[in-house]
Amino acid sequence: MKRFLFLVSILVLSVVVGCSNGDTNDVPGNQEQEKSGTENIEVNNEQIEDEDISNENADNKESSGNGKAEDATLKLGETGFMKSPIGEYEITVHNVRLVDKVGDYPPLTDSFFVFNVSITNIGDNTISGSDVVISDLFNEEDRKSGSLILEEINVIDEDIEPGETVEGEILFDQSFSDSYSLIFGYAIITSNELTWNFSFDEIDK
Template sequence: MKHFKSLYLSIIIMVLLAACAEKNSDQVAGDLSDKETVTPNEDSTSVKVENVSSDKGKAEDAILELGESGIMSNPVGKYEITVKSVRTLDKLGEFDPLMDLFFVFTVSIKNIGDKAILGEEVAVSDLFRDETSRQGSFLHEDIDNFKGEIAPGETVEGEIVFNQAISEDYSLVFGSSLITSNKLTWNFDYEEISK
């Protein structure tokens, strides 16, 4: 009988926790001054994000193309990311890649929140070449790394570098490792890379 009471109490606690988590899940992305709407492009595998004025907008997951902007909201802050371009290098400084190439992205980050954010924290991202092959970004002295604080309203441009294998298609993802963040994905193919 004691075992049954413990089991019953455990089930009640799990149900209550699940209900609380579901109630708060709408607050994870955080409120923004601009609401994002997602509309399909001609290519059914990508969508275009448009900003629509709204006081109750939230940062949403979005699939973007190079040159487009998306809004991130997480415990670090609220900021807009634009992935401008990508190029490859077969050598970075004196280092050869462990995989096929170094991928260097030119990115701008605009702080749209009300507190300063650190460039090193908001530039953290992952480069996928398929669903299972993920490489994290890293810092290197031979690229223009994001460093220091980005003040509210300030826009900073920098570079993010990855070591990745050659593939037909890639996805650059911000927020893939954070459970309290929306996720922004820039899909592109090998032909779009500046060599």
């Protein structure tokens, strides 16, 4: 009987020691995992903050850069900045007038629209005047008319050197409407888009 009680005591003591060892091993492991998880969160947060700072700096660099081309809506007499594969240049649309006939050519619609514009080359390379004046005139019904080239008007077709400003005319054949939009860079993905909005009353008749 004593021998049996002795064996039982040894067995119970072994179980208690085993449990104690298991608890001791679990605690450091959990602490290390929690510590590691905290470090990962801190590292991830630092990475996110660094990415945010980098993105913010990139945005600031882009938006603060001189001559950044953007789409713009303007009025007659105002100047817009164009940036395209052609080059970098400023366009000023001064005014527009109606003409019943250009040379021996009558309009196919209601009238010819002649815009007085000036182009300033603010880039480093020579640009072609015949390229930069390509544009579209929309009426209130969104009917589009492309720019025309006739020798009877003051066409801008010469090369424009860096720093040089030239003046000339752009011609359209368009129908009458209450309002219009003259657009440079329309539907061209490699260029920004400039729009001059004006009413029929602003046209010189």
